[in-house]
Amino acid sequence: MDLTLPEGLVAVIKWLRPLLLVFFIIGSITEKVMAAGNHIAYKFFNYGDSEKTKIFEHLFLYTTDLTVDSSLSFRYGLDGVSAPSFGTVTAPSGQTVDASKYRNSAGVSFSSRYTDTLQGVTGLDVSTKSDYSSFTLGQSLNTPILNEFFTMGLAAYYTASTITPTPTDNVLLKPPAGDLTSQQTNYLISLEHILSNKSKIKLLLETFNINGYLSTGYHYVTVSSGLGSPQSIENLPKSRTGEALTAVLSQGLTDKSAIHLRIRGYNDTFGITAYSGDITYRTYIQDATILEGVYRYYRQNAANFWASSFATMPTGYYSSQTALAPFSANQLGLGVRHEFIFDQRSINFSGILSAHFDLYLRNDGTSFNTFSAGIESDF
């Protein structure tokens, strides 16, 4: 009888063990000493696309109240990839693509109401896998301005990433040697205004700047007059700046239903201009059960240096990444959320069960679908 645990399960147990101990200690102290509340959440996420890439992810979130006005959150994620292709391109013969099966990520954030009106979140996030690591440090603040129905949000994030591409014997597709680093800063300003007791509007402007090595080390280009096979790793600019402007209108239709309209415009120094619009409809189908339907449309033009293939070996910047191609896409989503209360044999807690399915169809024939399901509880 084979009692060997699956590799994935062993990895989960290995990484969860110390985290669970930390959660238990903090939860015990805060619950007994400070009578604080605790919140746990688990989310499973599955992704599959028309290039036969499959990704799964497990996410765990634990939040505990430190004081009446502050809380501490820990997040741990484990994801796995099964990919005959990497990203959106087929792995060329002989190239060793990303062989990492698992990636670990963890985050910690501190949330506090600093004054009667000023709230903020400070967060640190770390992500690692065999050939990639990053950390993000961020701060966001929210405060009413003018009056209690007008809220302004400010946020800034800094992310540093390092890629160490897997070495390959293919000279043409050999990524640059050594660690490839990039630094990204994001700034956000948002304004939310309550228009009535059933409607609100939110405006958000985000700008970003990335410097360093912006490719993955694996995306390649094909020269049609060449051997008919991939002939070079893409060459992206070393800097990228862009901004996105978003407006969201949330409108209650009845006491049991609401609709959200969001439009977003974007442009950057790669030459990409993109627009998206989505509409979300939510309604109670029972006292504690919400049904959600989502439709999203997305359209972008190509990056200045993009081509599906090149007639001759390009100079300057060049890429064939499908993410930088011109395309439009339609997305449909359906979700359900159910709030429950468990109260039996002196054990009582409340929680939420949720599930969501999305189908994303590009006009070039490619597609992907995602499914997520989770449970969260306060105790």
Place this chain on the structure above:
Amino acid sequence: MKYVLFLLMILATPLAVSEELNFYDKGFLNDPIMQLDNDGLKTALDQHIYKVREGSIGGFDTAGGSCGCN
């Protein structure tokens, strides 16, 4: 031009208030059906996918290190 448009929208929103509101009127706005991104973990996962599959970045509210879900 985009920034000018943004500022105009900001300036215009107070004019859109159609009625006097009291604090107790805001209860419905806190209902889960009125929170567009009411599931932080799912929102973070969605943005991971968009980041890989689409050529645009950002504009999805305050995701990133600050939420511990990058």
